[in-house]
Amino acid sequence: MMKILQLVAALFLTATPALAELHVTVDQGNQQPLPIAIPDFAAPAAGDAVVGQNIAKVVRADLDRSGLFRTLDPKSFIDRSLSVGATPDFANWRVINAQALVVGQAETQGDGRLRVEFRLWDVYGGGPAMISQQYTATADNWRRIAHIIADAIYERITGEKGYFDTRIVFISESGPPLARKKRLAIMDQDGANPIFLTDGSYMVLTPRFNPTAQMIAYMSYIGRKPHVYLFDIDSGRQENLGNFPNMTFSPRFSPDGNKVAMSLESGGNSDIFVMDLRTRAITRLTSDPGIDTSPSFSPDGTQIAFESDRGGSQQIYVMNADGSNQHRISFASGRSGTPVWSPRGDLIAFTNQSGGFHIGVMKTDGGGARIITDGWEDEGPTWAPNGRVIMFGRTIRGGRGSQIWSVDVTGRNERRVPTPVDASDPAWSPLIQ
């Protein structure tokens, strides 16, 4: 018995200490776009080869422009015999440092419609495809299919809704500075398919998209009286939103699309009103001697951000949707105006004037304000429907024209949006239904 005890004791005494558990916390990263390989979509019929190439090209351009992806040069691809129905040999894609792979196929069916199928693969994750989808549409809708595919990839990788299948309404500017022709125009978010909606016989300003339908509200000088109008994109029908004796301007739809908040001028003072589009009833929200304008609803419709100079300088205020509890939230240096509430609800974008004009974002309580653009004159922010990207108008110093630019909400990836002529005051549409 004693021997056993001695033995046990000896074992305890001579036992080596247990190895320490290894815990590692990674708290620094390397913010880099995701390398993704998107070969041209295969085409079983030779006649569809061009469509397959074009779709892949648009998908690559969308993802590249987001700044969150880096599409790899197709020339570097080793495996050129991909089939949408087979699992790729991932080793061929790891070699070229791809982390994701898109394999697609485009085919014109017997009825003339285009059928597009694609898979998204995680090159390192193994397992089944991350996405496996198929779309059918008329052949002339191939570009929309490409945007929808890019949205699906974007959403699967980032966790956020995409924004590629959207359109931009903007003010197209042409002519000399003293006789500038400003027309309402619309295009895809990537600058493709630009179309003029008005002929330029009257000036148009501040277009705003209805978040639930393809409808625009804007201010126009028809008859030399500035008023807010509604414009139905599909039908081209235009409607004066209330024949007020004085100027109305700066309209913005409520999240449900049933109301429009706008400014109404009276005797040099302007206040904010809201109109119910169904009953046309109008309600006053502010009655301050200062200039109150640029209202913007929160995505839940319970609050409105607006700008006012009631405190001596132009600043941003927030009030309840019924006009109560008006309080200032912007305290950054300089002036702040044109607040636009993010569709995600977490931020408010605004224009800050301090030296130059810059786009900034801040939390809805005014905290965490930061400037995210560095142009000479950047103004008029508008949010992508996913609340991740902001588009804005940029005036080039020295009268060299105006352009539309986009920037990630983090302040990275500032890019110009191509427009056929000078452009300003963009308004981002919701996702196309």
Place this chain on the structure above:
Amino acid sequence: MSQSLSLTRARRTPTTARGPRFGILVAVLLHGAIVAATLFSWQHKLEIADETPPVVPVDLVTLADKTNIAPTVARDVPKTAPDEVKPPEPVPTPPAPAPTPPPPPPQAEAAPEPVPSQPVLPKPAALPKPMLKPPPAPPAEQKKPKADDFSALLNKLTTAPAAPRNARVADRSVRGVGSMNAMTMDLQDALRNQIAQCWSPPVGAPHPEQLRPQFRLQLNRDGTVAGMPQLTLQSAADAAGNPYMRAAIEAARRAIMTCQPYKLPPDKYDTWRDIDSLDFDPSKMVQ
């Protein structure tokens, strides 16, 4: 006889009846005492348990120092150095050998301070030597001063052995814990730095600081990942119905997989073979 017998029986029965009662009483008292004793001992144990926690921070201190074996040795260097420098001071005041013993303990405790004194080390090159061989050094010095101050010699003899003792104990205890911690920290740093190069978290998501995937994984001896990183149950639960968390998990997993093979010391493979938790915390990357 029968009466006497009956009497004796009658006498016996009461005596035997008293006996068990008394025995039961004693037993109850003894059991009660034992129970009380155990209660008392439990309370005592709890008190001890309360006292043990302070021991743990000692290990944590060595962790925080980020020291490896070399610094622990270096700590000892200055300990003895001041000891040897100080003895000459008491020489002029020989009558009191007693005051010398108290200084060593505080000097041993002051070990953490030596770090700043390290730059001094290069200057007196002779100092390190006596540290490594404390016993032989004193006798050499003893001969030089002749026999003027025997008390000083005695002081040196008494203080010299005392210092090494403490040094040895400290050395052993710090090496046992510190070396392991230092090694673990080195591995943590190595892994963290390598994975960080490949990690691109979705910082544009709403509240990205809350997206903290956690994995367990095993590594092969060549630094490659054995199988796939295993998501902890908590992270898997967080990902359910949350596309942002799912994206964060996949971004972290891509980082783990694309950064392999990891460059780690092969002789420490047993230590880094199993990574018990690999956490991704993007809060510092959020503006």
